[in-house]
Amino acid sequence: METTTLRPPRHRVSRTAIWYWTTRAAIGWLVLIVIQSVFILTRSDALTLRVSILVATVVLALAHLAVMPRWRYQVHRWETTPEAVYTQSGWFKQEWRIAPISRIQTVDSARGPIEQLFKLANVTVTTASAAGPLRISGLDRETAGRLVDELTATAQATTGDAT
Amino acid sequence: MTELLVTDWRRLSPRMLLIHPVQEVVRAAPALLGLLIAGTSSGGHGPLWSIAGVGVTVLLGTLRYFTTTYRITPEHVQVRKGLLQRKVLTVPRDRVRTVDVTSNVLHRVLGLARVEVGTGRSDRKGGGDLKLDALGAPEAARLRVELLHRQAAGAGVRETAGVRETAGLQETAEAPATRADPAETELAALRPAWIRFGPFTLSGLITLGVIAGFASRLASEGDVDLREVGPVRQMLGWFGSLSLPMEIAAAVIAVAVFVAIASTFGYILSFWGFRLTRHSSGTLHVNRGLLTTRATTIEERRLRGVEVSEPLLLRAVGGGRLIAVATGLRVGQGAQRGGSMLLPPAPRAEAESVAVRVLGGNGTDSPVTAPLTEHGPAARRRRFTRALGVNALVIVVCLPLWKWADLPSWTWITALAALPATALMAADRYRSLGHTLVPGYLVTRWGSLVRRRVALERDGIIGWNVERSFFQRRTGLVTLTATTAAGRQGYRVQDVTLAEGLRLASAASPGLLDPFLSDEDHPSRPYHDDTAISPSLG
Numbered sequence: 001m002e003t004t005t006l007r008p009p010r011h012r013v014s015r016t017a018i019w020y021w022t023t024r025a026a027i028g029w030l031v032l033i034v035i036q037s038v039f040i041l042t043r044s045d046a047l048t049l050r051v052s053i054l055v056a057t058v059v060l061a062l063a064h065l066a067v068m069p070r071w072r073y074q075v076h077r078w079e080t081t082p083e084a085v086y087t088q089s090g091w092f093k094q095e096w097r098i099a100p101i102s103r104i105q106t107v108d109s110a111r112g113p114i115e116q117l118f119k120l121a122n123v124t125v126t127t128a129s130a131a132g133p134l135r136i137s138g139l140d141r142e143t144a145g146r147l148v149d150e151l152t153a154t155a156q157a158t159t160g161d162a163t
Numbered sequence: 164m165t166e167l168l169v170t171d172w173r174r175l176s177p178r179m180l181l182i183h184p185v186q187e188v189v190r191a192a193p194a195l196l197g198l199l200i201a202g203t204s205s206g207g208h209g210p211l212w213s214i215a216g217v218g219v220t221v222l223l224g225t226l227r228y229f230t231t232t233y234r235i236t237p238e239h240v241q242v243r244k245g246l247l248q249r250k251v252l253t254v255p256r257d258r259v260r261t262v263d264v265t266s267n268v269l270h271r272v273l274g275l276a277r278v279e280v281g282t283g284r285s286d287r288k289g290g291g292d293l294k295l296d297a298l299g300a301p302e303a304a305r306l307r308v309e310l311l312h313r314q315a316a317g318a319g320v321r322e323t324a325g326v327r328e329t330a331g332l333q334e335t336a337e338a339p340a341t342r343a344d345p346a347e348t349e350l351a352a353l354r355p356a357w358i359r360f361g362p363f364t365l366s367g368l369i370t371l372g373v374i375a376g377f378a379s380r381l382a383s384e385g386d387v388d389l390r391e392v393g394p395v396r397q398m399l400g401w402f403g404s405l406s407l408p409m410e411i412a413a414a415v416i417a418v419a420v421f422v423a424i425a426s427t428f429g430y431i432l433s434f435w436g437f438r439l440t441r442h443s444s445g446t447l448h449v450n451r452g453l454l455t456t457r458a459t460t461i462e463e464r465r466l467r468g469v470e471v472s473e474p475l476l477l478r479a480v481g482g483g484r485l486i487a488v489a490t491g492l493r494v495g496q497g498a499q500r501g502g503s504m505l506l507p508p509a510p511r512a513e514a515e516s517v518a519v520r521v522l523g524g525n526g527t528d529s530p531v532t533a534p535l536t537e538h539g540p541a542a543r544r545r546r547f548t549r550a551l552g553v554n555a556l557v558i559v560v561c562l563p564l565w566k567w568a569d570l571p572s573w574t575w576i577t578a579l580a581a582l583p584a585t586a587l588m589a590a591d592r593y594r595s596l597g598h599t600l601v602p603g604y605l606v607t608r609w610g611s612l613v614r615r616r617v618a619l620e621r622d623g624i625i626g627w628n629v630e631r632s633f634f635q636r637r638t639g640l641v642t643l644t645a646t647t648a649a650g651r652q653g654y655r656v657q658d659v660t661l662a663e664g665l666r667l668a669s670a671a672s673p674g675l676l677d678p679f680l681s682d683e684d685h686p687s688r689p690y691h692d693d694t695a696i697s698p699s700l701g
Contacts, residue, residue, distance in 0.1 A: 004665045006629065007681040079679075086679050092633050099626035099646070100675055127625045128490070131653025132646030134626075 006096050009079035009086045017076070017138025020118045021069040027114075029061035078136045080151065085125050087134045097134045103127045104155040109148045111141075123147050172232040172243065176299045178273045183224030185269060187217055233295055240280060240310065242293050252293055254280060260465045260490060262307045266300065267455040276303035280310065311446050311460050346443055351506055351517045353437035353451075358430060360508040363476040366433075367425030371418070434507040439517065447487070447521065449504065461503075465489045467623030467649035468604065469505065469518045471531055473614045483511035485518055488619060488650035503650070522604075522618065530604040530618030535597025541638045542658035543593040548634075550589035554582055588612075598656045598667060605645055605671045607656045617654050623647045627668045627676070629661075643668060 036054045040047070071091040079086045085104070087097050108124045115121060115137075121144035122137035139147065223246075231244040240259065242252045261281035270276060280293040298306065405413060435453035442448060447466070449459045468488040477483065485506035506517050518531040561575035591611040598607045605624065608616040628644040635641060635658070643656040643664040656664060669676040 004662050004680055004682055006661075006665065006676075006679055009679070081678055084675060084678070094631050094636075096629040097626065098628075098676060098679065100672075103625045127646065128648035129625045129646035129652045131644060131651075132626050132628060 009077040009088050011078050013076045013138040014140040016118045018069040018073045020120050085134050099127050101154050107148050107151045109144050172234045179228050182269050184221045187220045259310050262310050262460045264303050264458040274300050276300045278303045347440045349440050350520045351439040357509045360482040361427035361430030362423035364426050364508050366429040367422035370425040461489050468619040471514050471616045475612050482508045483514040484508050485514040490649045528601050530601045530606045533601045535599050538596045538658050546589040546593040550585045554585050609657050619654050621671050
């Protein structure tokens with residue numbers, strides 16, 4: 001019996017993305033930990049409960065930072081063909097998205113502050129559907145630039161209002 | 164037709180100068196009423212501020228008449244507005260997808276109508292829509308015809324309309340009914356017997372909320388102690404004399420009766436005179452409303468499918484609604500507000516036959532009645548584990564907290580008591596799941612509290628999302644989403660096996676998925692085969 005599956009897209013994202021995801025997640029955890037620490041320092045009741053929650057947070061944070069970015073790197077992949085854009089993303093919950101080039105409406109590339117730190121960029125491909133933007137994060141700048149140019153050129157070649 | 168082309172800037176109807184003050188006063192009624200009852204002697208400046216606020220809004224509303232102008236050129240619809248910040252909104256006429264004409268009681272008394280021009284920019288909230296509040300009713304009707312019926316108006320207009328309009332004409336000509344009739348064909352009209360579904364729509368809950376809000380504003384702004392009002396005090400006195408179970412029963416019955424009556428009134432108010440017609444130029448018209456009348460026009464070439472939706476109560480009495488899935492018509496937060504209602508709550512068979520008439524196929528393999536493929540035992544297990552799992556988690560968390568941290572006992576008792584209901588709902592949610600492909604349409608059904616069956620035109624499907632959580636991986640299931648520019652923007656086929664999901668997607672969008680598929684010759688190694696999808700995860 002044959003089982004049909006989706007093969008992974010061809011290209012991986014930049015390896016630096018691991019550090020980008022780590023930093024981004026670490027900032028969130030840090031905020032949480034700082035808030036809890038301030039609470040512990042300013043108020044003295046139920047100290048054991050507070051400290052144990054803080055310890056639990058730290059453990060959870062470390063586990064998340066150790067697992068998530070690497071796992072994500074294994075999953076995040078992308079590919080374009082003359083007909084379609086194909087992405088794979090997520091880690092615990094994974095998602096594949098396929099959109100035909102002929103239905104592309106915009107191709108955006110953005111660089112957030114943390115992404116700039118690691119010389120990375122993300123590319124978002126939107127269609128007329130609000131449910132279907134394809135987002136490729138953690139690309140190095142050159143690849144992102146090339147991808148945007150390529151997609152814009154092919155998308156322009158097609159006509160119609162893409163709805 | 165050409166004399167309808169408005170090329171100079173025009174104002175809204177001057178009769179709006181009469182409506183604005185009244186509207187603002189009605190909106191501020193609770194505060195004013197409070198003021199009247201409490202008088203000025205009770206002190207506090209709250210009511211005075213309200214009055215001042217009303218004055219300012221009346222003034223601004225009046226100014227709006229002087230600052231708003233509109234015009235229609237052969238290519239665009241433009242609205243100029245704004246007092247301090249002047250704005251010009253421009254919509255290309257070939258992007259006009261819906262035209263909504265609404266008149267509330269005040270508008271009707273003065274012969275006015277509000278026109279709302281919808282564009283397809285459904286991805287941006289509130290953006291891109293033009294509102295003209297308000298024009299004279301004949302002017303509004305003309306505008307509607309002018310904006311949507313350009314392709315039917317004969318050779319002269321068709322020349323300017325260009326290639327795309329001609330394509331639209333051909334599309335709509337596929338439906339045989341449009342050819343035979345010169346102008347309008349009636350597809351459905353309200354039958355008084357349908358009002359029996361009114362009590363089951365629960366729209367009365369909103370009325371209850373509004374009244375509660377009104378009462379609380381009256382109490383706070385007007386400084387009125389509602390308990391001092393005679394009838395209310397008597398009621399409370401009688402209520403207080405009952406035992407607890409009786410109190411609960413009395414409250415439940417009172418609310419149920421009230422909601423049922425209010426819902427029925429709501430049904431009559433919104434759907435009285437409901438008529439769904441098809442115009443030969445390729446548009447669907449919905450007219451409805453007892454006091455506030457509303458006429459919505461949907462271009463059929465923007466129609467991407469239909470949704471038969473059955474809220475639980477309505478389903479219990481065999482009713483259903485029909486909702487249009489069209490680009491430029493947002494679905495959600497009360498379909499009647501979105502203007503996409505094609506049939507109010509009515510017998511389900513009626514909703515199905517109207518769907519057939521709207522989609523224009525034959526009744527035999529219609530997307531709304533075709534049998535659905537079940538999603539299988541794994542999907543059923545997942546419904547139950549999810550529903551019962553959440554409940555069990557609540558109990559597991561609440562029990563120790565109750566034992567050691569003084570959590571009231573009703574928390575875990577409620578969770579425990581809810582178990583059978585949760586199980587029933589899980590079973591029902593599984594029963595709802597189903598999908599199929601019929602010629603031209605993808606059909607998917609889901610939901611229990613509101614069961615929805617959507618027929619989505621295959622041409623309207625833009626792309627595909629395949630989603631899989633960690634737990635779905637273990638059971639070999641995925642959630643497939645067909646993305647579209649219409650309606651909810653994406654329609655999910657929940658918990659389907661990966662192979663079946665991919666088969667469905669590649670059959671619905673031929674060729675799109677092919678380069679990304681791989682056929683595995685090794686069956687039944689579900690978990691380790693995942694290496695094919697994400698190589699280093701195995």
